[in-house]
Amino acid sequence: MRTHYDQADVARVVHRLGEQVAAGFAPDSPLSIIGVRTRGETLAGRIAEHLRRKGFTQIGRGILDITLYRDDLPDIGPNPVVRPTEINFDINGRPMLLVDDVLFTGRSIRSALNALVDFGRPSVIRLAVLVDRSGRELPIRADFVGLTMYDVPADHRVNVHFVENDGVDEIVVEPRS
Amino acid sequence: MADGADNRWTRKHLLALEELSADEIRFVLDTADSFKEVSTRSVKKVPALRGRVVVNLFFEDSTRTRTSFALAASRLSADVLDFSAKGSSVSKGETLIDTARNIEAMGVDIIVLRHQAAGAAHLLSRAVKCSVVNGGDGAHEHPTQGLLDLYTMRERFGRIAGLKVAIVGDIANSRVARSNLWALKKLGAEVILVGPPTLLPRSFEQLGARVVHDFDAVVREVDVINMLRVQFERIKTSQFPSIREFTRLFGLTPDRFQRCKKDVFVMHPGPMNRGIEISSEIADGPQSGVLTQVTNGLAVRMAVLFLVSQAAMGAAPAAA
Numbered sequence: 001m002r003t004h005y006d007q008a009d010v011a012r013v014v015h016r017l018g019e020q021v022a023a024g025f026a027p028d029s030p031l032s033i034i035g036v037r038t039r040g041e042t043l044a045g046r047i048a049e050h051l052r053r054k055g056f057t058q059i060g061r062g063i064l065d066i067t068l069y070r071d072d073l074p075d076i077g078p079n080p081v082v083r084p085t086e087i088n089f090d091i092n093g094r095p096m097l098l099v100d101d102v103l104f105t106g107r108s109i110r111s112a113l114n115a116l117v118d119f120g121r122p123s124v125i126r127l128a129v130l131v132d133r134s135g136r137e138l139p140i141r142a143d144f145v146g147l148t149m150y151d152v153p154a155d156h157r158v159n160v161h162f163v164e165n166d167g168v169d170e171i172v173v174e175p176r177s
Numbered sequence: 178m179a180d181g182a183d184n185r186w187t188r189k190h191l192l193a194l195e196e197l198s199a200d201e202i203r204f205v206l207d208t209a210d211s212f213k214e215v216s217t218r219s220v221k222k223v224p225a226l227r228g229r230v231v232v233n234l235f236f237e238d239s240t241r242t243r244t245s246f247a248l249a250a251s252r253l254s255a256d257v258l259d260f261s262a263k264g265s266s267v268s269k270g271e272t273l274i275d276t277a278r279n280i281e282a283m284g285v286d287i288i289v290l291r292h293q294a295a296g297a298a299h300l301l302s303r304a305v306k307c308s309v310v311n312g313g314d315g316a317h318e319h320p321t322q323g324l325l326d327l328y329t330m331r332e333r334f335g336r337i338a339g340l341k342v343a344i345v346g347d348i349a350n351s352r353v354a355r356s357n358l359w360a361l362k363k364l365g366a367e368v369i370l371v372g373p374p375t376l377l378p379r380s381f382e383q384l385g386a387r388v389v390h391d392f393d394a395v396v397r398e399v400d401v402i403n404m405l406r407v408q409f410e411r412i413k414t415s416q417f418p419s420i421r422e423f424t425r426l427f428g429l430t431p432d433r434f435q436r437c438k439k440d441v442f443v444m445h446p447g448p449m450n451r452g453i454e455i456s457s458e459i460a461d462g463p464q465s466g467v468l469t470q471v472t473n474g475l476a477v478r479m480a481v482l483f484l485v486s487q488a489a490m491g492a493a494p495a496a497a
Contacts, residue, residue: 082211085211120219
């Protein structure tokens with residue numbers, strides 16, 4: 001099992017993901033891109049950048065904080081940090097791209113979908129993730145995947161780091177501490 | 178807000194601002210920022226407290242605090258039970274603790290208590306297993322009012338540290354003044370208490386405030402004026418001059434307002450005695466934060482209910 005992907009790897013994976021997304025939507029139609037805090041938000045920014053270079057002109061950007069929608073709130077302890085959700089435009093009737101860094105159990109995405117329902121009714125919601133690892137606990141899948149990992153043990157974490165958040169672009173697979 | 182939540186909020190009760198650290202106060206204010214956004218959505222509700230029960234246990238009259246807590250709880254999807262002492266078994270002589278334990282036995286998660294006795298919330302927190310939030314105890318503290326006042330000042334000025342805040346009126350009987358004083362000092366503001374000697378004992382200097390009996394001596398220097406309600410129900414007549422004299426000496430009148438800083442921010446916890454401690458044109462004017470305080474109170478109370486309920490549930494360390 002490979003446990004480290006460096007800056008060049010991340011750039012390649014993001015590019016691959018951006019290409020898939022670009023092929024999945026019409027450049028001249030409105031598109032909402034919503035990133036799940038915190039790394040999903042950064043990734044959403046990079047995808048949006050890729051799409052703009054590809055001629056997409058009507059991109060709306062938003063940030064989703066799913067803390068209040070999590071089904072494991074009782075388990076994550078006394079200190080969940082709740083931060084604002086920023087969706088400052090009408091999401092009704094337009095396609096939406098939901099972006100997160102790692103797809104694992106699917107529970108975060110379930111929470112995100114529940115949260116989005118409170119903001120309106122997009123015509124369609126697609127999911128883009130940088131890494132898809134096995135271990136799904138819900139019937140959820142991604143439409144666009146940068147990198148698929150088939151052999152990550154359940155007791156390992158897949159951590160995506162971005163320059164904007166962590167000072168370095170990398171993907172690290174490591175045992176859960 | 179900074180990343181990486183360490184153990185910043187571990188209290189299952191909110192009883193008094195005196196016992197909170199500056200970091201804890203900032204954490205509540207930052208959390209309230211996120212909850213304010215919820216109230217701007219078309220669906221003004223999040224499922225964070227779904228299945229929980231919040232009881233408003235009020236032994237004193239209240240409009241704002243009670244409805245604010247009720248609305249905050251329902252925006253978090255909790256069930257809300259409203260209990261007032263009037264028309265209850267309290268009038269048959271049931272004690273506070275018995276009443277609370279009986280209500281708790283119905284499966285309650287958070288009790289919001291307002292009581293005329295200072296220390297009632299502390300007492301209750303030791304007698305029940307659920308969370309207790311102090312909604313005002315005698316002349317002791319009104320922590321959520323203090324928090325929402327600080328939130329509103331921070332929103333207006335972008336900071337608390339360095340602000341000069343005058344709290345004016347009936348200080349001796351005011352829990353709002355005490356909660357404001359504790360929190361403002363912790364976050365680095367300068368607090369000037371203003372009132373007649375009968376309603377503002379010198380002993381307040383020991384709490385770190387400037388004590389001033391002449392309002393006009395400080396109006397030019399303050400950034401915020403927090404006008405307190407004259408609490409006629411608590412004041413003994415010997416402490417109080419005539420209403421007209423009080424207004425002349427300690428009311429925020431148009432004449433006095435003229436001499437304030439150009440960007441002075443006027444606050445009042447409500448309910449206002451218009452024409453006594455504050456004139457209507459100032460209360461309704463552009464420099465008044467009165468209604469903003471009420472709006473922010475909702476976000477602050479959502480944050481408080483959320484944080485105490487999380488702390489009550491989780492002994493586990495925060496996950497990444």
